[in-house]
Amino acid sequence: MKIKCPHCGFEGDSSEFMYLYEATLYLVDSMVEREERVRPVLVICPKCKQGFFLENPYERFYQASGLSSSSGK
Numbered sequence: 001m002k003i004k005c006p007h008c009g010f011e012g013d014s015s016e017f018m019y020l021y022e023a024t025l026y027l028v029d030s031m032v033e034r035e036e037r038v039r040p041v042l043v044i045c046p047k048c049k050q051g052f053f054l055e056n057p058y059e060r061f062y063q064a065s066g067l068s069s070s071s072g073k
């Protein structure tokens, strides 16, 4: 899978990029609670070190499953 950086135009394999899973912690009554919401993965460019989000990485899976299921068994 090829990924292209929108900031500097660097294009490389997905393994060349770094990924940052952002998580927000809430402090409630001295107890840390994890946020339940799922956040998109931030991709860090190895060249310019800037972060960006991939455009809906799950959409193609939905499309692929929809096509395969419509054809029947």
Ligand SMILES: [Zn+2]
Binding pocket: 005, 006, 007, 008, 009, 010, 045, 046, 047, 048, 049, 050
């Ligand atoms: Zn870049």
